[in-house]
Amino acid sequence: MHTVRAYGAFGAGHPLRARGGRVVLALLVLAAALLTAAPAARADEPASQAAYLAARLRADPVYVTDQLPREIPHSTAPDFARLARRTGVPTYVLVLAGTAGSGKGLLGAVHDRLGRDGLYVLVDASGVTAATAYGARAPADDAWTVASYELPYDAGPLRSFGRFVDVVAQGGAEAARRAASARERYGDHDPADLYIGPSDRDNQSFLTGVLLTAVPLSILLLVPYVRRWRGRRPGATEPTKPRPRSRHPWLVPAAALTAAAAIAVTASLVFDQTRSSAAPPPTAADLTARVDRVTEGLKAEGLRHDTVYVDPESPRVLSTGRLSELHDRIRAFARSNGGGPVYVLLVPQISEDESAGRQDVFTAAVHKRLGRDGLYVVADPLGGFIDVYDYGLRLDADSLSFDLPESISFGDRKAEQADDHALGDRLDALMTYLDKVPRTDEPATADAYAPAPEPVANHALPPLFSGDFGPGLFVGAVTALLALALTAGGLAVVGAVLRRRHPVQQPTSGLPFTAPTDPSPQYLRRTARTELGALADEFTDATRNAAQGDEPTDAPTDTPDAPRPGIPSQARAWDCFDAAMLLVDGDLETLGAPGPGDAALVAVVVLSRAGRAALRGEVGDLCCGVNPLHGPAVGRHHVRVSAEGTRRRRLPVCEMCRNTAVADPAAVHSLLMTLPPPAGDGGRVPYLDADGPLAAVPRGIPRLIDKVRETAGVQ
Template identity: 55%
Template structure:
């Protein structure tokens, strides 16, 4: 195989120098970018920790006002009573689940509070973190037991009770109990739910209604039917026949007698009617069964609520709204102190400056920004529009109300009484502002500062209307006081199941009658009646 020989390569010194210079510049640029690239935006938990430490300084148990539907503030006394069972100084924080995701939150709270003890963090369902500072308490093992030994829907108070029980047992027993609970859970032995839902109650009501009809009807129709079947199955007493007589007359009489007897054998035995006592007994049994169903069903299906939480009171449903309205009365930007901060000082100053400029603009006005979580367990049921309307009613001032969720990253805008196109604000707002792009969703602070700045730019450019406009009234939220109440057992589902109960009773009667017929034929074949 011949290999070609290339001639000498022509060198271009200027190209080489340019190439090397470009490579050097690229390397320097990459190095500079690496050294100066901004870190991923993070939330500031120092103000949150300081606020929570102040609350624990006032009371060793702090229950948030943001979960009235699940953990009303009135349960703080119950948590305090349970905390005394641990045998060590115990500090309890009950916060929304996403508010306590920072693994160093309890460390920061303890450092600011400056008191040793057992620090426990709970959310709306379980113990999320527990750390012992300067005291001997099996916090990790107690958390494991509280997680695995109880059904998931028992609520935070019941879990905290189990947690305190294990802490009081000491290190050795707590460790053994935690290992046993973990092994049992790994084997698939998950505890059954402690509460039922509306679907379960509907099934209970339907079953009770059907049972109320099926049992009495079957007693009324099956007892007489089985009695007749049994009497027909029993052989009827047979005549001994007529003795033979002499002569043709005797033979003829014997022949007629046999003919008559064979005709009688072809007919079914005559069943005597039931006595009055039997009829009244059957009717009494049917009535007693109906009464038993009505009396026993509420005792068997005795659940009245679908959740552990007590109904919230009026002040608990208004506590957070009052807090936010009071904050907005002093500053147009209110940041929830229980949540991580998503705006730094510089971003907050720029936002407040933009708000003041918008208020002075033609057709502009006040802007109120609430950096507050929107949760299914809060007073508004997680409905941002209902929350904004309630805050507007509390504050009593028209303007643009912005609801920015620091835990989920959403931004919603509602106009109350300004000369702005409310429809455009509600439906034409860019998703990069309301939801955020991929970069925003990846950032701990959801890039809330830049998105709120973009929102103010949109407000500046929003078309002004001739007359003030207002956002539509929000849909009514679920009644927080009654939402956990189960429907009554003897409700619509109970009554609607009565007629199907008649159908079921008829079907059961048909099946039983068919089976008895088959059994009767089989018995007659095995025990034929004796021939005469």
């Protein structure tokens, strides 16, 4: 059997067949080379960031970017290096802007480029963000967990890296235990912040000022006031006896001074914060390092008209082809009428950089350092923004500042979704737009784009005794006065309650008698019988004495028809006795059992006391209208007779009620005498609202006598 091999149109030994095989083989090799070369080039372009960082780590295992001087100055590199040596394994540290690194992916790419095993750590402004160990025994994940959970957000990157290093140095077992403990303890909440802001310091100063005046002044004002009130309170022993002067008058001022000193010292110890951030202050070199790097990079390109500076620390957003096209467009613009040099700066603009994220400040610094006029384009590879600034070209300023399309400045939806922000397409659109910008006769001046740089924040907090401390002192003084007013009001209420529990005792004709505010029926019956009996006895004695002196008089009888005495004092006493007897129906014995109402019993007591006073030559027409049992009035005064509302009545008042009406008008109503309701149900009622002649008391004793007689039908 023969096997037939098909070789096409030529036989196996034909010379063209061998030559054709070599040609085909060459074409296949060339195609394979082209297919593999293109992906290799595309894979190599994004890795240029990793290559640059690997080269930096090859020179020094700790690399600190120059793009974060306000948060992590480049001068802190020795501090990171000192901490890195404590891990016990080769450690490579990258301190970059937050969005410049892609976590473990970037660390892996840098490790592949560097070719050295060890612990690789990525740090940004918030702290340690990623860590991976390659060929080294280091608990990177557990250490990152501990640093992330145990420290608050404002701890700062240096402190975060220090905590990370400490956990790595403890070994795998202890690191795993601390990581589990940190998750359990801080899983649902973050640790308390380490730093306070200027507004917090203002609050601390204000509170310190308030306490520093409110407490000592309260001691100076309230202690003497309360001591005086205790000496004058109702129920106090011997209230009329003057209190002896204190043997230690310096005690109260000393206590106030001690309180002020204690508050000042305690506030200084508790509010001991001195800084508002963990960020160390940058040096002058830190604030110019990035601008120097960019300008040196532009000079290295020979300052051609198509200079484009690509930040090597950031991810690549322009491929080699895009860069070539951009160079061509820039050279064409430079040769056009009214064109000129264009400098494209693919550099991140973030708030922690030397310009505080302001593109105009950054370009002004680069232009000043470079010393060349032209069109400066800032394209942020991290944020995706594009800004254009004209230094010395004849381009319409409004077209560059206000009319630049947003699709170029900020990008469209496609740009938002793209990792490279479609900067290649947008820069190409920008060059097309620049070709159409109107030219002007006068070149743009550099002063138009030369703003002052943002000042670096001073993280030192102001002293505690400054700022709002002064207003706090004033508010503290007002607070002390308010506390005094509230204390006075509270003690007035307490005094009113005590006065009800300890009725006022006030002498009449040298005889003390009680004057409760809410007398009981038993008290009124007992007192009425005693007072009326005493008036009868004294009137009998006065009549007897008058008869021995041959003065015409008649003794009182138990009947209302008895004749009146002729002496004025005795006449008043007789009128009072006569009216009181009318109220008890002429029988003193009826006062020992339920009989006359409570209002009538009060009138009996008032008339009896007035009659006894008249027999002693004290003939007065008015008694206290607040409480008739208080005795004679010393004048009239507008007083409040109810706790509800502000209605006042002009009533005759005794000395005590007048003093109360002047010192504490709101407490006078608590002195008003009240009586049980006639039906025996409900609360007590003011005596002025009771049925019978008692309501005539405020108009005087004579009117009360007339009212009693009128009620009884006696003229």
